[in-house]
Amino acid sequence: MMYMNPRMVGCGERTLVLSHGYGGSHAIWDRVLPHLALTNMVLLFDWDFSCADEAAAAAEERYTFARYADELAAVMDEMGVSGAVYVGHSMAGMIGCIASVKRPDLFTHLVLVGASPRYINSDDYEGGFDEPDIHAMLATISSDFLSWANGFVPLIAGGDPSTVETLAGSFFAMDPRVAHALARMVFLGDNRDVLDRVAVPCTLVHASGDFAAPPCVGAYMADCLGKRRRAAAAAMVTVDSVGHFPQLVAPDEMLRVLDLVLANAADDEEPADQAAAGKEGSSSGLAIAAEVDVKGDIDVAS
Structure with a gap:
């Protein structure tokens, strides 16, 4: 999996895995990485969104959540990582959720930032x-990806110029065929349906002003995940931030959440395969509260 450019940084006994989303790169973690690497080993990597092979780029069957979950497990195995946050x-x-169902030994806690199991409204x-x-958005991506990305990136960046700059490089580097196939996925x-099979304790982090994955999605996920175990297994944290990237727009608030998760990580170290078998385990300190608001001094609107 060396094409994913995996690398370990930091120090400490615990390992964090930082995984980016659509159009991103490991650079989305740059504003929280220095602090996290002080006391943790951190695995970083890049999903392969470039895909120079034309046939592979055009093959939509290549782009599935299951395949990416398998790639995540493979890169963690290659780097000797297990029992990670x-x-x-x-x-x-959602890639992490699917991977945790397939390989619960790899994870002790999932922190799902702006995640969504389904983007389309229904009854x-x-x-x-x-x-x-x-469908209109997908048609625009297919016909004129660069114009779409020029409009989309500032929206998900919450209007923050430095975040736009960070995202623009990786977004515009995508092969338009890959961008379209991945967006369809x-x-x-x-x-x-994956949520009720996740046995690993979870913390869901949603920005209050995220139009792509609004807090109502996080509340839905927390409810579904919380039903998986008798012990509280999921907590939702709402960060006072605009856009889809609280780790870039509001890094201090994001770090407060992660520090709290990590401070209580020892409580989540019950083997996940035991949890999957229905054995009651302890829950993290974050799960004591069903929802937490994190508000700081950063003016994310400017």
Whole structure:
């Protein structure tokens, strides 16, 4: 899996895995990495969104959540990582959930940042987008990816210029065919049935002003995940931030959440395969509260 450019940084006995989402790169963690690496080993890598092979780029069957979950497990095996705290942003959140179902030994806790199991609204579910709008967006990605990305990146960056700059490099480096196929995977996917199979304790982090994965999605996920075990297994944290990247726009608030998760990580070290078998375990300190608001001094609107 060396094409994913995996590398370990930091020091400490615990390992964190930082996993980026659609159009991103490991650079989305740059504003929280120095602090995290002081006391943790951190695994960073890049999903392969470039895909120079034309046939592979055009093959939509290549782009599935299951395949990415297998790649995640493979890169963790290659780097000798298990029992890790996994921090997955956006699409990488559900990739981590699927990987934890397949390989519970790899994870002790999942931190799902701006994750969503389903983006399309239905009669019994609010995902944030109406289906015609999703199809219109996909059509625009297919016909004029660069114009779409020029408009989309500032929206998900919450209008923060430095975040736009960080994201622009990786977004515009994507092969437009890959961008379209991957967007179809993400925005048309439905992974809600995965949630009730996740046995690893989870913390869900959602920005209060995220139009892509609004807090109502996090509340839905927390409810589904919390039903998996008798002990409280899921907590939701709402960060006072605009856009889809609280780790870039509000890094101090993001670090407060991660520090709290890590401070209580020892409580989550019951083997996940035992939890999957239905054995009651302890829950993290974050799970004591069903929802936590984290508000700081950063003016994310400016």
